[in-house]
Amino acid sequence: MPVSPNLPAPALPQGPWALFLDIDGTLLEHAAHPDAVVVGDELRALLASLEARLDGALAFITGRSIAAVDNLFQPLRLRAAGLYGLEHRLARDGPVEAAGEPADIAALAQEIEAELDNADVYIERKGPILAIHTRAAPHLLRRATQLVEQALGRLPAGYRVLAGNAGVELMPLEAAKGAAIRRFMEESAFSGRRPVFLGDDTSDENGFEVVNEMDGVSVRIKPRGPTAARHALAGVEEALVWLDAANHSNAEKSAGLVAT
Numbered sequence: 001m002p003v004s005p006n007l008p009a010p011a012l013p014q015g016p017w018a019l020f021l022d023i024d025g026t027l028l029e030h031a032a033h034p035d036a037v038v039v040g041d042e043l044r045a046l047l048a049s050l051e052a053r054l055d056g057a058l059a060f061i062t063g064r065s066i067a068a069v070d071n072l073f074q075p076l077r078l079r080a081a082g083l084y085g086l087e088h089r090l091a092r093d094g095p096v097e098a099a100g101e102p103a104d105i106a107a108l109a110q111e112i113e114a115e116l117d118n119a120d121v122y123i124e125r126k127g128p129i130l131a132i133h134t135r136a137a138p139h140l141l142r143r144a145t146q147l148v149e150q151a152l153g154r155l156p157a158g159y160r161v162l163a164g165n166a167g168v169e170l171m172p173l174e175a176a177k178g179a180a181i182r183r184f185m186e187e188s189a190f191s192g193r194r195p196v197f198l199g200d201d202t203s204d205e206n207g208f209e210v211v212n213e214m215d216g217v218s219v220r221i222k223p224r225g226p227t228a229a230r231h232a233l234a235g236v237e238e239a240l241v242w243l244d245a246a247n248h249s250n251a252e253k254s255a256g257l258v259a260t
């Protein structure tokens with residue numbers, strides 16, 4: 001993975017393209033608690049407009065569950081891969097098969113909650129994925145990571161730990177954003193288009209690699225170090241400005257105003 005502090009901003013897409021969007025840290029500024037993020041009507045309108053302009057070739061690719069995403073963006077419902085690709089809604093109004101919580105993960109969640117015993121730590125139980133959020137209690141991140149890593153040894157094979165700056169997640173090995181993007185690219189609304197993926201953290205790197213392999217456009221939001229992304233934008237605000245420009249540029253193009 002290259003060290004890339006000076007990546008260029010992405011050009012506005014030309015030709016048919018498909019859009020894949022991470023949510024937290026890309027479309028939404030982070031908040032101390034996952035439920036405290038704010039989705040404005042302007043963002044809903046932008047996403048709805050992009051989705052229509054792309055003839056449906058737009059999907060969220062997120063670590064949140066699809067139920068949590070629907071709750072945040074309601075009444076807007078979009079195609080989505082939730083839980084890092086463990087859940088999918090491939091068609092806009094299609095079904096979602098929610099992933100259940102295995103008994104050993106449920107027991108581990110209770111154990112870690114009792115061990116950390118701090119109201120500022122939020123333990124998010126997302127079916128087969130367990131997220132320990134320490135954004136509001138940063139001094140407990142190290143201990144939370146230790147507990148999850150120790151638990152790995154006791155769980156059946158097939159789990160991994162994803163450590164972040166404000167929390168740690170335990171998830172099945174098959175949870176990967178790149179696989180979710182590949183799956184969408186096989187759908188008729190997406191196939192034949194050039195994938196564009198915007199994401200902001202370690203869990204997005206696998207998505208960037210897959211998009212690069214497909215000659216797509218990989219964009220890391222606010223990169224702080226090594227990334228596989230070939231482009232960067234400075235933050236959430238810049239990402240939203242770029243998406244708005246891409247939305248309008250496509251409109252001009254389809255009206256024959258932009259030479260390609």
Ligand SMILES: O=P(O)(O)OC[C@H]1O[C@H](O[C@H]2O[C@H](CO)[C@@H](O)[C@H](O)[C@H]2O)[C@H](O)[C@@H](O)[C@@H]1O
Nearest residue numbers: 022023024030031032033034062063064135166
């Ligand atoms: O893949 P994403 O769409 O970026 O989702 C990643 C995780 O986002 C949420 O947690 C993160 O955002 C919270 C709100 O800003 C913040 O409080 C927390 O510290 C972050 O880790 C969500 O709760 C997780 O389930 C997602 O995996």
Ligand SMILES: [Mg+2]
Nearest residue numbers: 022024025200
């Ligand atoms: Mg994110």
